[in-house]
Amino acid sequence: MPKSAQPWVATLVRTIFDQPTAEAVRAQHTWVIDALEAKYPAAAEHLDAAREDLLAFAAFPREVWKQAWSNNPQERLNKEIRRRTDVVGIFPDRAAIVRLVGAVLAEQTDEWTEARRYMGLDVLAKVRLRLICGDTPGQNPLPQTLTA
Template identity: 60%
Template sequence: MWPAVKAMLHSVYDQPTATAVHEQFDRLLEYTEGRLPKVADHLGDAREDLLAFTGFPDDVWRQIWSNNPTERLNREIRRRTDVVGIFPNRDAIIRLIGAVLAEQTDEWAEGRRYLGLEVLNRCRLTPTTDTTTTPEATTDPLIELPA
């Protein structure tokens, strides 16, 4: 049943609006409830985390739920460690990976951002609805990020 569940889960992320995303997720839960109750329970418990991206502007959804930056970083670490081959001790590999991470941090801080400041600022100004709190608790003033 995994291919069908996987296809339905992917279809959740293909929806154009937040309402459509939530409706498709409901259909996924209905589909799995009778056939795979443990999967339905797991997905139901993870609903808030899985659909958190819908609280942001829809043009940045793909960047939010993509793991491309993590995969790119892992490939760079793998490439650097493959060049060295054998490390004399654990501290040597930690130093190399630490240097790679510091280099990546510098690159991202200097402007090669996956989500630029203007996008983050726009995301921060987008009102979100938190289903776990009362409406009074979600009226906190929004903080603008520096431009």
């Protein structure tokens, strides 16, 4: 699609995430595809093919939707790795980079495990309970191998 149409399409796609219920999310996704089909069929086809991946967040309780779509923790981790590697500048070999990045990852894991949880334990328990029971409307229950 032309660059001039990208803001309009991005706004349309964002409306999918602004819906109050899982059913409304799915309906809005269908509406967005219909709206794009006439002018930008390739974009509509791409969104339709990505339907399940794009709408996966709707299987979770509403209160965790923002955390489910967000990649803020990943961006924060990448920023911390970049900050630490920029300090060193030039590494003598690949093993040195792996050691530094491994140490940063281990430190971040400890920090997230002990101090900062992205989702509280009560919310995670609710998410797990809902997905194991398979009571999400419009969704098939998870296979037994995923519920153990």
